Amino acid sequence: xxxxNKVKIQEMADNIAxxxxxxxxxxxxxxxxxxMQNKAAxxxxxxxxxxxxxxxxxxxxxxxxxxxxxxxxxxxxxxLGQPSFxxxxxxxxxxxxxxxxxxxxxxxxISLSVGFVGATVAVIIGTLYGAIAGYVGxxxxxxxxxxxxxxxxxxxxxxxxxxxxxxxxxxxxxxIAIGLLAWLDMSxxxxxxxxxxxxxxxVEAARxxxxxxxxxxxxxxxxxxxxxxVVYASLLVPGMILIESSISFLGLGVQEPSTSWGALxxxxxxxxxxxxxxxxxxxxxxxxxxxxxxxxxxxxxxDALDPKDR
Amino acid sequence: MSNETIMQVDNxxxxxxxxxxEAMPWTRPDVLKAVDGVxxxxxxxxxxxxxxxxxxxxxxxxxxxxxxxxxxxxQVLWLGQDLLKxxxxxxxxxxxxxxxxxxxxxxxxxxxxxxxxxxxxxxxxHHPKTPKxxxxxxxxxxxxxxxxxxxxxNRYPHEFSGGQCQRIGIARALILKPKLIVCDEPVSALDVSxxxxxxxxxxxxxxxxxxxxxxxxxxxxxxxxxxxxIMVLYLGNMMELAxxxxxxxxxxxxxxxxxxSAVPIPDPLIEKNKELILIEGDLPSAIxxxxxCVFRTRxxxxxxxxxxxxxxxxxxxxxxxxxxxxxD
Ligand code: SF4
Numbered sequence: 001x002x003x004x005n006k007v008k009i010q011e012m013a014d015n016i017a018x019x020x021x022x023x024x025x026x027x028x029x030x031x032x033x034x035x036m037q038n039k040a041a042x043x044x045x046x047x048x049x050x051x052x053x054x055x056x057x058x059x060x061x062x063x064x065x066x067x068x069x070x071x072x073x074x075x076x077x078x079x080l081g082q083p084s085f086x087x088x089x090x091x092x093x094x095x096x097x098x099x100x101x102x103x104x105x106x107x108x109x110i111s112l113s114v115g116f117v118g119a120t121v122a123v124i125i126g127t128l129y130g131a132i133a134g135y136v137g138x139x140x141x142x143x144x145x146x147x148x149x150x151x152x153x154x155x156x157x158x159x160x161x162x163x164x165x166x167x168x169x170x171x172x173x174x175x176i177a178i179g180l181l182a183w184l185d186m187s188x189x190x191x192x193x194x195x196x197x198x199x200x201x202x203v204e205a206a207r208x209x210x211x212x213x214x215x216x217x218x219x220x221x222x223x224x225x226x227x228x229x230v231v232y233a234s235l236l237v238p239g240m241i242l243i244e245s246s247i248s249f250l251g252l253g254v255q256e257p258s259t260s261w262g263a264l265x266x267x268x269x270x271x272x273x274x275x276x277x278x279x280x281x282x283x284x285x286x287x288x289x290x291x292x293x294x295x296x297x298x299x300x301x302x303d304a305l306d307p308k309d310r
Numbered sequence: 311m312s313n314e315t316i317m318q319v320d321n322x323x324x325x326x327x328x329x330x331x332e333a334m335p336w337t338r339p340d341v342l343k344a345v346d347g348v349x350x351x352x353x354x355x356x357x358x359x360x361x362x363x364x365x366x367x368x369x370x371x372x373x374x375x376x377x378x379x380x381x382x383x384x385q386v387l388w389l390g391q392d393l394l395k396x397x398x399x400x401x402x403x404x405x406x407x408x409x410x411x412x413x414x415x416x417x418x419x420x421x422x423x424x425x426x427x428x429x430x431x432x433x434x435x436h437h438p439k440t441p442k443x444x445x446x447x448x449x450x451x452x453x454x455x456x457x458x459x460x461x462x463x464n465r466y467p468h469e470f471s472g473g474q475c476q477r478i479g480i481a482r483a484l485i486l487k488p489k490l491i492v493c494d495e496p497v498s499a500l501d502v503s504x505x506x507x508x509x510x511x512x513x514x515x516x517x518x519x520x521x522x523x524x525x526x527x528x529x530x531x532x533x534x535x536x537x538x539x540i541m542v543l544y545l546g547n548m549m550e551l552a553x554x555x556x557x558x559x560x561x562x563x564x565x566x567x568x569x570x571s572a573v574p575i576p577d578p579l580i581e582k583n584k585e586l587i588l589i590e591g592d593l594p595s596a597i598x599x600x601x602x603c604v605f606r607t608r609x610x611x612x613x614x615x616x617x618x619x620x621x622x623x624x625x626x627x628x629x630x631x632x633x634x635x636x637x638d
Contacts (some may be wrong), residue, residue, distance in 0.1 A: 026466050027421055201418040205482070207378055209432045210405030223422040 017272055031291075034304040043302025044293035051290055055108040064089065064099035066106045067257055083278050092278040095271045103259055110254060111241050111261040111287075113172060115294075118240035121179030123233045126186025131225065133187070134194025138246055145191065148184050152255070156181045160243070161252055169234060169255050174247070189232055190225060198226050227305035234301050236293035245287065261287040316489060316522055317352040317375075322384035324367070324546075327599065333621045340597045344370040347384075349623075352488065357516065357523040359537030359554070361530050361569065365593050367546040368526045369413075375524070376408050377401055406436045410482035410516050413495040415475035426463035429453065429481045436486060448485060449495035456481045456511060470554040473504035477511070484515065490522045497532060509536055531573045542566045545596055545604040548623055552630040561632040562612050562626060563635040565589070603634070611636050 009304065025033075033042055083092040083100075091100035133144040163177045197203065205218050245262025247253040247268075254260045261283050268280030323346055327339040344367040351557040352358055360368045373379040377393060386393040388408070393401065409432070412418035418572040419428050428447045433440055440448075450460040456477045467475055476496060483491050493512065513536055516523055527533045533540055533554075540557045542549040542565060546557055550563040561567045568589045591608045594600055600607050606616040615635055 025469065027468070028422065160599060201414055201419040204378060204480075205410065205418045206420075206431070208405065208410040208437055209482070210377060210402040211431065211435050212402070213433075220422075224420070286440045298608050 015098045026160040027227075031304040035300050038300040038303060040296045042297035044300070046182060047289060048293040048297070051108065051286065051293075052112065055105050055112065058105040059102065062099065062105070064102055066098060066102035066259075068099065069097045080270060083282075092276070093268060094279055095274075095276065100264075100279060100282055103264060104286060106262045107259045107261050107283060108286055108290075111169065111244060112290075114171075114178065114260065115237040115241040115245040117175050118178040118182060118244075119233050119236040121251060122182035122186050122236055122240075123229060125179070126183035127190050127225070127229055129183065130187035130190030130192075131194050131217070131221065135198060135221065137195075137198075141191070145188075148187055152184050154294045157243075157247075160247065161250075164247070164252050169252060171254055171258065174244060174253060178243055182240065186229075186232060186236070189228060191226050193225055197221050230304045231305055233299065234294065234298040238291050238298070241287075241291065241294075261266065261290075314354055315351045316354045316389055318385075318387040319351075319375060320349050320385040320387070322348045322371070322374055322386065322545050323382040324379055325577055343546050343599065344596060345374055346599075348541075348543070348546075350548075350551060351540060352490070352524065354523055355516065355520045356538045357525055357536055359533035359540040360524065360526045360543055361528065361540060362531050362543035363593055364528055365596075366543045367596070368528075368543050369494050370502060370546075372494050372524060372526055372545065373412070374493055376410060378410075403436070403580055406432065406486045407488050408490045408492065409486070409488040411476070411479050411483050411491060411493045411496045411564040413637050414470050414499050415479055415496075416467055416470075418479050419475060421467055424464050424466050425453075425458075425470075425478055428467070428478060429463075429485055432482060432486045449481075452481045452485045455484070455515070471504075472500050473529045476500060476504075476508050480508075480511065480515070484519075484536075484551070487519065488521070490524065492524045492526075494526050495527075495528065498527060498529070505532065506580050512536065530558075530569050542569065545599055546592065547604050548631070549605065550630075550632060551623075552632075553628075556628070556630055560630075560638075562632045563634050564631065564636075565605050567638075568610075 023243055083090060089099050089101065091104055094103060110291050117166060129144065129148075133141045160177050160181065203216060203220055211219070232309075241261070244253055244260060245265065248260050248262030249266040251266065254263055264283035265266050265280060265287060268283060272280055317615040324344050326342040326344055328342050330337075346367075348371055350358065351458075360371065362368045370379060374381045375393075377386075377590065381394055384394065388404065390402075392406060393404065396404065404569075423431075426449055428448075429452060430445050433445055433448065449463060450591050453460045453463070458474065458477050458481065467478070488526070491512075496512070497508050500508060509532060512523065512525075515521060523536070525533060525536055530540075537554045539552065540554050540564065542557075543552045544565055550561065550566045552562075557566065558570065589608050594604070594607055598619070602618050603612070603616045603621050606612040609616065613636070619635070621633045621635045623631055626632050626637060
C-alpha cells in the first residue's frame with residue numbers, strides 16, 4: 001500500500017513537472033465571465049442584437065417603403081391604417097398613410113447611429129484630451145481642464161438648440177453638436193484615471209526598467225484605462241439617443257422625410273386623440289426596450305469591469 | 311568578489327517644490343528638502359542598508375539615485391560615469407544595469423499583463439530583437455531561480471499572493487543580470503513569515519550573481535540580517551553609517567541608539583532589563599527643518615550648540631561615520 005502510494009506520488013510529481021503552462025485568467029477574461037453571469041445584461045445584449053438585426057433585415061420583409069404613401073388609407077387612418085398583415089402595414093400607418101413598419105426601421109437606424117457615432121466622437125476626443133492632460137500634468141493640465149470647466153458651465157441643451165437653429169437642422173450637425181458636448185465628462189473621467197494610473201508603482205517600475213514614455217502610455221496606461229472608457233461609453237450611447245430624441249420630440253432634430261425614434265414618438269403623441277395609439281406605441285416600444293437594454297448592459301459592464309468591487 | 315567601488319554618491323540633494331493649495335498663485339512654493347546632502351560608496355557585491363522612519367526621505371533617496379526623481383544637485387557616479395548628467399536616452403540604456411524592487415508587490419505589476427510579459431519586459435525594452443524562444447527560455451530560467459513554477463507564465467498578477475508577486479518582481483529585476491538592485495522596502499508589505507523567505511532569496515541571489523543591493527527598510531532588524539553596511543537617515547540627513555555589526559553593537563548616534571533599543575531581543579531576560587530609549591514627539595517638517603542638528607528637537611542629549619551648529623558627518627574610527635556633537 002505504502003509502496004503503491006510512493007509510486008503514485010512520484011507519478012503525480014512527474015505530471016506536475018510536465019504540466020503545460022497553466023492558462024491564466026486575465027482581467028478581461030474575468031470581466032467577461034462576470035458579465036455573462038449577469039442575466040439582465042446578457043439578455044439585453046441578445047435583445048439589442050435582435051433590434052439591430054431587425055433594422056438591417058427588416059426592409060426585406062417590408063411591403064411598403066418608408067416614403068410611399070398608401071392613398072387608400074389616407075384620410076381614414078384610424079379605421080384602415082391599423083396594424084394588419086392583410087394590407088402589408090405590419091405596424092399600421094402614420095397619419096400621412098406611410099408604412100409605420102418601414103418608418104420605425106428608418107428611425108431605429110438613425111437613432112442608433114446617432115447614439116453610436118455621438119458616443120464614438122465623445123469617447124475619442126474625451127479619451128485623448130483627458131489622457132494628454134493627465135499624463136503631461138502641470139500647467140498644460142491646468143489650462144486644458146479650465147477650458148473643460150468653462151465649456152461645462154454653458155447649458156448644453158441650450159447650445160445644442162442654438163446650433164441647430166443657426167446652422168440648420170441636419171443629421172450631421174446633430175452628430176457634431178451632441179458629440180462635442182458629451183466629450184467633456186469623458187475627458188474629466190479619463191484625466192482622473194490617468195492621474196491615478198500614472199502614479200501606480202507598475203508605471204514607476206516600467207520607468208525604472210527603462211521603457212520609453214510613449215511605450216509606457218501605449219503598453220501600460222491605455223490598457224488600464226480601457227475598462228473605465230468602455231463602461232462610460234456604454235452609458236453614453238443611451239444618453240446620446242435620449243438627447244437626440246428629446247430634441248426631435250421638440251421638433252428640432254431630424255427633418256422630414258428622415259425620422260428617428262424621438263420624431264416618431266412625437267408624431268404618435270400628436271395624433272393619440274384620433275384613436276391611432278399604435279403610432280405612439282410601436283416607436284415607443286423600440287425606444288424604451290433599447291434604452292433599458294443599454295442601461296442594463298452598462299450596469300453589467302460596470303459590475304464586471306469596476307476594480308472597486310474586487 | 312572584487313572590491314571595486316561601483317557606485318559613489320556625493321552630496322546628493324533632492325528637493326521638492328510644494329505649493330500650499332490655499333496660497334496665492336504668485337507666492338513662491340515652499341522647498342521640501344527630502345534628501346539633503348547624502349554621500350556614500352557602494353562596492354560590487356555589497357549590501358547597503360538604509361533605515362529611517364517613514365518620511366525620512368529614504369524612498370526619495372533611492373529614486374534620486376536612479377533618477378526616477380530628478381535630483382537638485384550632487385553626483386551619482388556609476389562605474390565612473392555621472393548618472394545625473396546623462397541624457398534621457400543614455401540613462402535609459404544604463405537602466406539595464408540597475409534595477410529596482412518595490413514596496414507593494416502587487417501594485418508594481420501591471421494588472422493587464424501576464425507574468426511572462428511582465429518578466430520579459432526588460433528584455434523587450436533593451437534587446438527587442440531577441441528571438442521569442444530565447445526570451446521564453448530566459449523567463450523560465452529566472453522563474454525557476456526565484457522559486458516560481460515556470461508553467462505559471464500565463465497567469466496574471468492578481469492570481470498570486472503577495473510573496474509570490476514579490477518573487478515575480480525580483481525575477482523581472484534579475485532577468486538582465488544587473489549589477490545593482492535597489493530594494494525599496496521590499497518586504498514591509500508582506501507577512502512576517504514570508505519576509506524572511508524573500509530576504510533569504512535576495513541574499514542567495516546576491517551571493518550567486520555578485521549583486522550589489524541597496525536595501526531600504528524602516529525596520530532595523532531586517533536590514534541587519536542582510537546588510538554589509540547600514541546608513542541611518544533622519545529627515546533627509548545621514549546620522550550614522552557603519553559596518554552592520556559595528557553599528558548594531560556600538561551605535562554612536564543618539565537616534566541610532568533609540569532605534570536599536572526599540573528592536574525586541576528574543577531573550578526575555580535581557581528584553582525585560584534592557585533600557586528603552588524613547589524618542590518623543592513627531593518627525594519635524596522637512597519644509598522647515600530644525601536649525602543646526604536636524605534631530606535636536608527630539609534628542610535626549612541636545613545642548614545649545616546643537617541648535618546653532620550643524621554637526622559634521624565624520625569618521626570616528628574604522629569607517630564608523632557619525633553626525634553628532636556628542637557621539638559616544
Ligand atoms: S548633535 Fe546634538 S541634537 Fe544632534 S544628535 Fe547629537 S546631541 Fe543630539
